Amino acid sequence: EIKGELDVALFEKAFQLVVDRHDALRLVLSVQGGNVRQRVLPYVKSQL
Known part of the structure; x- marks a missing residue:
């Protein structure tokens, strides 16, 4: 559950960092x- 506004651009950047870091x-x-x-x-x- 996310309360408040979600910074979509920042979330996408963070997710890309996770993908970059984990070979699986x-x-x-x-x-x-x-x-x-x-x-x-x-x-x-x-892509989300």
């Missing part, structure tokens, strides 16, 4: 030749 939030899974592969993207632009 930039992880992509794919299947190649029947094998599951994972790749961490160097950058993902978060």
Whole structure:
């Protein structure tokens, strides 16, 4: 629960910092030749 006004721009910036810091939030899974592969993207632009 958030009380009061929310600074959306500041919230988006904070969320982007979390995504930048944690590899798991930039992880992509794919299947190649029947094998599951994972790749961490160097950058993902978060969208809320």
